[in-house]
Amino acid sequence: MIHRRAFLASALAVFAVPGAAHTQGTNSTIRHMLVTATRAATQRLGRFDGFFGDGLVRIPLPGLLGSTQQRLEPLGLAGPLDDLQLRMNRSAESVMPAARDLVISAIRSLTISDGLSILRGGDTAATAYLRSRTETSLGGLLRPPMEETLTDSGAYGVLDQAAGLIDQRSGIGRFFGGNRTARSSASDYREQVTDFAVEKALDGVFYYVGEEERSFRANPTRRAEDVLRGLFGQ
Template identity: 40%
Template sequence: MDRRFLIAALISAGWTTQASAQGDLSKIVKAVTASKGGLTNAQADSGLREALSLGAAAAVSRVGKTDGYWGDSLIQIPLPNTLAKVQKTLKPLGLSSALDEVHLRVNRAAETAAPVAKSLFIDAIKSLTVQDAVGIIKGGSTAGTQYLQKSTTPRLITLFTPPVQTALEQTGAVQSLDKAIKRNGLGNYIQKDPKVYLSDFAVGKALDGLFYYVGQEETAIRTNPAKRTSAILKAVFG
């Protein structure tokens, strides 16, 4: 078992001090293995990676399908604020159809693009170090999700943007926004190219929704025995 991992984990649990941990490592090893039925550092590491992998895969599957975003009130992507205000004003008059269409198609674009996140999550989980693992173990119920969010967001934005832009075009969102701009005189409010304007907003909101469900899955695995579907998960989180 890794010496630094043991010392940090036991100190965080309040079992020992830095000095006694370093001075009596054999007792610490016995305490750890006894408390977890002989669980080794390698098994703990494996269990943590499995939990994060399962949580990430479940989240991607959940949002990366028809109505994954649109049909979920918790993560449905709204229109950008300027467009949302106009949509709200026009809806009672029966004149919001163009913006309603943009709203739907932005969510469809995010659903189409979501699966690209899976491989990046897997790469990030594979690159976990002992120090990362200690931080996650010491952290709260979504510490692993926070690690993934911090380590993958810049690359996810880069990876997400092209498929979101493509999806926005293929689903007709850009064309619908062009129509809404012309119909409702919104040209003065939207200075960017409609595709860039929509994709920048949609990517940010899509990632927020994705990480929300990664966090929900991680919390469930940590707290709900029914979610621990393998022996290693039961050993680590039981």
């Protein structure tokens, strides 16, 4: 078993003086740091208003949904689309436990080929490395639970209702695809909404994992202690 003080000293050496660390110890420290950062990020985002109440990561409506929402807002007619945006953000908040587990699993399977280069890189080099090697696969894995939460939150139902309120005479029927019916077009938009929600949920996770990495590098003593507690399940 790794001695607590020995691990703490190793972590401090890695982040304070990267050249002093061995590759294996460096990679271990990077992984533990990323796991700790992921837990903190998903806990933050998974609470009520974790996404919707945070202007840095709040999820907007995608494409024409968003532009139509903006056009209707001054007219007081954007209620259904505002509701859809809220439910999208609530879905992202609800899916954070699944996102946490997926990201941590990806971290533990990473082969970090050049840990010292990562540590000598920018303030979020480890996060960028993680994202570049996992984002595509994580998106595919996160899609099913996101679909489930969008359904449970009523987001898909609201999308259908919003489509039903729009007709050609409103002047914005083009939003739903010209001559196609609003309801069939809304069904088409479910795919876009789901993909966008997954993408932006991961954007939020990686954003705050990066912020945790910045904090770790700025204060390696305190953050190494956090990693140590996580390593021993405390």
